[in-house]
Amino acid sequence: MTGPLAGIRIVELAGIGPAPFACMMLADHGAEVIRIERPGAKKGGPGGDPTKDILQRSRKTIAVDLKSAAGIGVVHNLVASADGFVEGFRPGVTERLGLGPETLLKVTPRLVYGRMTGWGQEGPYAQAAGHDINYIALAGALHAFGRAGDKPTPPINMVGDFGGGAMMLAFGMVSALLHARTTGQGQVIDCAMTDGTALLMSMIWSFQGQGLWRDERGVNLLDSGAHFYDTYVCADGTYVSIGAIEPQFYAVLREKSGLSAEPAFDRQMDPRGWPELKEKLSAVFATRTRDEWCAILEHTDACFAPVLSMAEAPAHPHNVARGTFVELGGVVQPMPAPRYSVTPTVAPRMANEQSDTEALLDGLGYAPDEIAALKAAGAVA
Incomplete structure (x- = not known):
């Protein structure tokens, strides 16, 4: 086992x-993560192929009917040997299934119960449907996000789903796991994407x-208002990024740009002149191709980088040197991050089409005839 979370x-x-x-x-960093799927459910996210779904990598899976009393019993047995539990349903759903925090913390008092929602466990919006765009809208x-005079532009789903949501939940899980190891006391983590997104804006609130x-x-320093913090189109139609904030x-x-x-x-710091200076800088960058600007500005302190597409980024020499990307099963994907000097992260592996149901049940102490009975009853698959 490798990774700082080995043994979790x-x-x-x-x-x-x-x-x-x-x-x-959590799995990338060494935790054993057992993913409970519903029998017959579509696997692999929107694409339907778990072997291509990066978000399912490095897990074991078990197929359990959560509407079956025997299936819920299997989950309780899994939780009895677990340190953490993670769910992403609307508030109240797991309680109705018999898998709410009050129930599972009785099974394992040290359990860290992570709840991932958009709006949080309470509040006027708590039971409403939503997606990343809605959560980051309400959080301010x-x-x-967007350019002057234009409407707000969604930054794909990086900010709410993954920055304000997933990263906050992972941090909360590890924090609570440390507390549980010290005290033996489990707890519930209410991770709302609205809360997390608001927190990500802390520096901007400070500026304001x-x-x-x-x-x-x-119109501001970091939102494309400043001429020295923006992207510019080159002679070949590609783009470069500039972030030269500090005077030096x-x-x-x-x-370097003449x-x-x-x-x-x-x-530099007079916003009244930024529009004019941006026009001048735009004209300068339009005189050369991106590769020509790379030859001039790369490896200098101009705070420069080419704007790379997803097709281009894995092949850039810096990313190649660091091993930032890897191809597994025909899927190019990011490697785990950050990196550790003593406990290296786990080499990722893609999910399988088949589940690990029988092996996991065997590991929990179920006899072969008990496993066969659960399968026959449809409690597991």
Whole structure:
């Protein structure tokens, strides 16, 4: 076993999006994660193929009928040997199944019970359906994404589902697991994507509190308002990114782009001049291809990087040198992160078409005839 979470067992109720991503992270870092699927349920997320679904990697799976008393008994037995439990249903669903926190904490008092929702376990929106775009809208984040004069632009589902949701849940699980190891006391984690997204905006709230941020899109330091923090189109139609905030880095950008002698660029932090300076910088970047700008600006302190597509990123020399991506079963995917000096993360493996039901039941002490009876009754598959 490798990874800092080796020896930790997590039981996961199958779902989509943020809860599976959190459990993928726990598995990447050494935890044994057992994913409970419903018999006959479509596996593999939207694509329907678990062997291609990165969010299902590095798990064991067991197919259990959660509407069966015998099936719920199997889950209770799994939980009896577990350190954590993760579910991503609307509030009250697991309670109705007999798998709510009050029940499972009686089975295992040290259990860390992670609950992943968009709106949280209580509040006026708690029972409403929603998706990432809705959660980040209510949290005050979506309003900030986009260019001046344009409507808010969803940053795919990175901020609510995975930043404010999955990453917060993974952090909460590890924090509570540490507490449980010290005290023997389990607890429930109410992880709401609205809460997590709001927390991700902490620095922006700080800027606003100091009068350094206007509550408008595309007019601020980090939202494409500044000429020195934006993307620019090159002569070949590709893009580069610039983030030269600090004066010494801004000076390098000016030098390398031939703008050192332009007095207008001396007023770096004056927002009144940003639109004009952006037009000038746009004209400069349009004179060369992306590769030509890479030859000039890469490996300097201009705070520069080419804007790479998903097809391009795995082949970039920096990502190749670090092994940032790997191909498994024909699926290119990111490697686990972050990295450790003593307890390296687990080499990922893709999910199988078949479940591990019999092996897991055997490990729980079920006799062959008991396993056969559960299968015959449809409690497991």
